[in-house]
Structure formats: structure tokens, C-alpha cells
Amino acid sequence: MDDIMLEISELLQKGRAPLVKEKVQQALENGCSPKDILEQGLLAGMDVIGEKFRNNEVFVPEVLIAARAMNNGIAVLKPHLAAMGVESAGCVILGTVKGDLHDIGKNLVKLMLEGKGFQVVDLGVNVSAEQFVKAAQEHDADIVCCSALLTTTMTEMKSVEQALRDAGLREKVKFMVGGAPVTQAFADSVGADCYTPDAATCAEEALRLCRA
Structure with a gap:
């Protein structure tokens, strides 16, 4: 059984989406637990991609291809996971703050969070503090994650934190x-629980926060 998990992980890292789907189905037919396939196959593969991305060993295209392969595998697993009552790592509300239309970094964060087993509610770009709060309430969120690329929109993060507080x-x-102009000092000044410089680290820290 360990061999097929390793195979799923390696195929995912190579972005072989059809083969990942095929192997996940085969693992289920062989009697492997859906939870094990998710954790030891799919998520393990995305962990490797996340680590390589952080070390500049792979880049955005490879991450996107691996994420597509993971989604193919998860599509096969989903009904089985639901039947078993397997819970997600947590719920994250994600968005680029009001006045900012940049989304490449945010989209990478979404992929990495999903790769750690999170349910991600992506609100897109130009998201107001009120929208973040409403989504957090509706989805019973564990984390609200804000991105900004412009120094002029960074201050919106304080508005989001205050709205959550209110x-x-x-x-x-x-x-x-997070975001290119954001620093630890700025994160501290707006009352954030966590700042990370890249998408892979963000997913790891989100997991740590949910387990704390």
C-alpha cells in the first residue's frame, strides 16, 4: 500500500493529472483508506512541491500543474471522504484588500492552503473589510487571510482587523x-496573528495556527 501512496505523490509532483486520478481510483479499489490516500498521497505530494517552491527549485507553473493534478485526485476521493466524515484542516477566508486588484500571490496562497487540506473561500480582489467579516461569519471561518501588493492599500488590513474585532x-x-510590501513590523502594527513572506510558509503557519 505504501508503494501506491508514493506513486500518487510522485505523479502529483510531476503534474500527471490523469494518472493521479487513475491511481487514486486504483488505491480505493485496493482497499486503501480515503484519508490515507489524501494525507499520504496527495497532500504529501503537495508538501514536497511547497518545499521546493519555497527553495526556488520549482516555480509558479509547476505549482499550478501539481495543484491541478491534486484536484483531479480529490475529485475522486471527495464522496468517500464525505462518507467517512473526514474533516478539513480548517476554513480560510482569503482575499486581496479593497483598492487592490492583484491576485497572483493570493492565488498561489490558495493552492498551498488547499494542498494542506484547508477549505478556502476565495473572495477575489478589491475585498472590503465588511465582505471579509460577512464571509467569516457565514462560513464559520478559522482564519482570515489578507493580501496586498500596493503600499497604498496595505492600510486596509488594519480596517479588516478592526472590523473582525468590532x-x-x-x-x-x-x-x-501577506504580500510583497508587507513586513513583520507592519503585520505587528495592524494586529495580525501571523505574517509570512511566501505562499508555502503561509500554508504551514495556517496549519500551525489551527492546531494551536
């Missing part, structure tokens, strides 16, 4: 920030 959500919801 809604009485800050005790329950962790607040993460």
Missing part, C-alpha cells in the same frame, strides 16, 4: 497578512 470575531478567528 464583530466580536477576533477571539475565534486568526488574522494573517
Whole structure:
């Protein structure tokens, strides 16, 4: 059984989406647990991609291809995971703040978070503080994650943190920030629980926050 998990992981890393789908189905037919296939096959493969991405050994295209392969495998697993009652790692509300239309970094963060088993609600770009709060309430979120690429829109992150506080959500919801101009000092100044410089680290820290 370990061999097929390794095979799934390696095929995912190579972005072989049809073969990942085929092997996941084969693993199920062989009696492998859907949870094991998810964790030891698909998520293990994305962990490797995340590590390589952080070390500049692979780049955005490879991450996108691997993520597509992972989604193919998850599509096969989904009904089985639901039947077993397998829970996600947590729910993350993700978006680029109001006034900012950049989304490449945000989209990478989404892929990495999904690669760690999170349910990600992507609100897109130009997202107001009120929209973040509404989504956090509707989806019973664990984390709100804000991205900004413009120095002029970074201050919106403070508005989001304050809106979460005003809604009485800050005790329950962790607040993460990121983006090219964002620093640890800035994150501290807006009351963020966590800042990370890249997408792979963001996913790891999100997992740590949810397990804390």
C-alpha cells in the first residue's frame, strides 16, 4: 500500500493529472483508506512541491500543474471522504484588500492552503473589510487571510482587523497578512496573528495556527 501512496505523490509532483486520478481510483479499489490516500498521497505530494517552491527549485507553473493534478485526485476521493466524515484542516477566508486588484500571490496562497487540506473561500480582489467579516461569519471561518501588493492599500488590513474585532470575531478567528510590501513590523502594527513572506510558509503557519 505504501508503494501506491508514493506513486500518487510522485505523479502529483510531476503534474500527471490523469494518472493521479487513475491511481487514486486504483488505491480505493485496493482497499486503501480515503484519508490515507489524501494525507499520504496527495497532500504529501503537495508538501514536497511547497518545499521546493519555497527553495526556488520549482516555480509558479509547476505549482499550478501539481495543484491541478491534486484536484483531479480529490475529485475522486471527495464522496468517500464525505462518507467517512473526514474533516478539513480548517476554513480560510482569503482575499486581496479593497483598492487592490492583484491576485497572483493570493492565488498561489490558495493552492498551498488547499494542498494542506484547508477549505478556502476565495473572495477575489478589491475585498472590503465588511465582505471579509460577512464571509467569516457565514462560513464559520478559522482564519482570515489578507493580501496586498500596493503600499497604498496595505492600510486596509488594519480596517479588516478592526472590523473582525468590532464583530466580536477576533477571539475565534486568526488574522494573517501577506504580500510583497508587507513586513513583520507592519503585520505587528495592524494586529495580525501571523505574517509570512511566501505562499508555502503561509500554508504551514495556517496549519500551525489551527492546531494551536
